[in-house]
Amino acid sequence: MSGALILVADDEPVARELITNYLARDGHRLHTATNGVECLRMARELLPDLILLDVMMPTMDGLETCQRLRADPLLAEVPVVIISTLDDRTSRLNGIAAGADDFLTKPIDSLELRVRVQSIVRLNRYRKLHESRRELEVAYDALQ
Structure with a gap:
């Protein structure tokens, strides 16, 4: 399986570097954003396979960014993993x-x-394959 296109959004340079170094080992193509606004812009440009999103960022926090991703028809199905120092149930x-x-x-x-990441990327690829198959079946049925 070839590497996924992953967008990492975190305002902390050390955190971005750690995450990208960890995932580069598996052949993923990585891009980084430093805040929620930049993440949304880059997500629309890149159409990533996965977004890793810090909660506490300036300009727009990760929760609002996630909500806006879900509200955007182009990005609504992109898997999002929230990353946070907050470990309580409510967070x-x-x-x-x-x-x-x-x-x-x-x-x-x-x-x-x-x-x-490997699990989420794999499941998302299966979902995309299933959608493509369904679209092909609809197109085939229309030709009949």
């Missing part, structure tokens, strides 16, 4: 309620990050 539930597909806490465990 995790707020992330999921905002539309995140998963939630990871900092400090990030490299193996857990890599395994979760």
Whole structure:
């Protein structure tokens, strides 16, 4: 399986570097954003396979960014993983309620990050294949 296109949005340079270094080992193509506004702009340009999104960022926090991603028809199906130093139940539930597909806490465990990313990317590829197959079936039926 070739590497996924992943957008990492985090205002902390060290966190961005750690995450990109961990995921580069698996051949992923990585792009970074430093805030929510930049993340939204880049997501529209790149159409990534996955977005890793820090909660606490300037300009627009990760929860609002996630909600805006979900409201954008072009980006609504892109998997989002919230990454946060907040580890309480309420924070995790707020992330999921905002539309995140998963939630990871900092400090990030490299193996857990890599395994979760691999799983989410694989499931998203299956979803896209299923959608393509369904579209082909509809087109085929229309030709009959």
